[in-house]
Amino acid sequence: MTVIEARDVAVHYGGIKAVDGVDLALEAGRICGLLGPNGSGKSTLLAALTRLVPLTRGTLLLDGVEYQNAAPASLARRGVARTFQTVRLLPDLTVAENVRLGADLRRRPPAGIVDDAIERTGLGEVVRARPGELSYGMSRRVEIARALATSPRLLLLDEPTAGMNQAERQEISELLRRLRDEGLTQLLVEHDVQMMIDTCDDLVAMNFGAVVAHGSPSEVVTNPDVQRAYLGK
Numbered sequence: 001m002t003v004i005e006a007r008d009v010a011v012h013y014g015g016i017k018a019v020d021g022v023d024l025a026l027e028a029g030r031i032c033g034l035l036g037p038n039g040s041g042k043s044t045l046l047a048a049l050t051r052l053v054p055l056t057r058g059t060l061l062l063d064g065v066e067y068q069n070a071a072p073a074s075l076a077r078r079g080v081a082r083t084f085q086t087v088r089l090l091p092d093l094t095v096a097e098n099v100r101l102g103a104d105l106r107r108r109p110p111a112g113i114v115d116d117a118i119e120r121t122g123l124g125e126v127v128r129a130r131p132g133e134l135s136y137g138m139s140r141r142v143e144i145a146r147a148l149a150t151s152p153r154l155l156l157l158d159e160p161t162a163g164m165n166q167a168e169r170q171e172i173s174e175l176l177r178r179l180r181d182e183g184l185t186q187l188l189v190e191h192d193v194q195m196m197i198d199t200c201d202d203l204v205a206m207n208f209g210a211v212v213a214h215g216s217p218s219e220v221v222t223n224p225d226v227q228r229a230y231l232g233k
Ligand code: ADP
Pocket: 013, 016, 017, 018, 019, 036, 037, 038, 039, 040, 041, 042, 043, 044, 045
């Protein structure tokens, strides 16, 4: 079953074709990885899917219903959450209060969802800290916890482990797979190819705003176009 779909989606910034004719469909209960060199359009595609940039052309579907004119806030209410490539936390709020902002996006957040998000992301020890007191890796976890506190059924993650060490990346990979096993559909942007192979059920590779390969992780990473464009081989 397809949860979210982009059909011939383009986002142009003046003459820059950041995304140019992308077709993408995310299947329920799977983690789809999105690979591509810097500037290939990954973040712009996430922005398009979450209605944070206007489309130049194309169609967006959530559960088969067009939503390319929907307001971003309505997506949170429909179970779509995201994290950003750069950490966006409110510096004067505690970790717990930042996470609570996610729950506040839902009309009726499930009881205990904030504590659950904090516990799952390993933030239990720092709930009263403020973002400025956290390591970069920990502040990235708060981003993920805030998204989980919206109780999403679809989670879009833009480089969630950038700046984390190997052990932290492994923990996030395990968390995402646990969430997948509980039914959470995910789109994951990451540069660490091994992590993508270990974490994702499907891979999509982009270059110059277009999809150049999609399929199983082993198919995509051995694709000659992907190796040339992305892996520098
Ligand atoms: P990625 O996430 O794959 O690194 P981006 O989606 O951030 O790629 O960027 C794709 C292209 O669009 C790049 O050439 C980038 O410079 C350009 N771009 C992204 N955002 C903007 C913007 N707000 N205005 C103009 N150009 C942009």
